[in-house]
Amino acid sequence: MARRLDAFTAQPEHYDLVLMDVQMPLMDGFQCSRAIRKYEETKGLPHVPIVALTAEGRNSDRENCGAAMDDF
Numbered sequence: 001m002a003r004r005l006d007a008f009t010a011q012p013e014h015y016d017l018v019l020m021d022v023q024m025p026l027m028d029g030f031q032c033s034r035a036i037r038k039y040e041e042t043k044g045l046p047h048v049p050i051v052a053l054t055a056e057g058r059n060s061d062r063e064n065c066g067a068a069m070d071d072f
Helices: 003-010 029-043 059-065
Strands: 018-021 050-053
Touching: 003 029, 018 029, 029 050
Parallel strands: 018 050
Antiparallel strands: none
């Protein structure tokens, strides 16, 4: 598991909003967001909004946000 996902799962109650970089090494922002959603569902946690951030802004990035992210 990537460090950013570990930070969320260690204390999910500390997060009101997650700003997610789309292009990260090891686990990209899309993968990490899907993992957060799965963790929330498994643990019965409330939905924390995730907003994608990227310098690219390609249409494919916006489309990939899908159900895992709330805004782009």
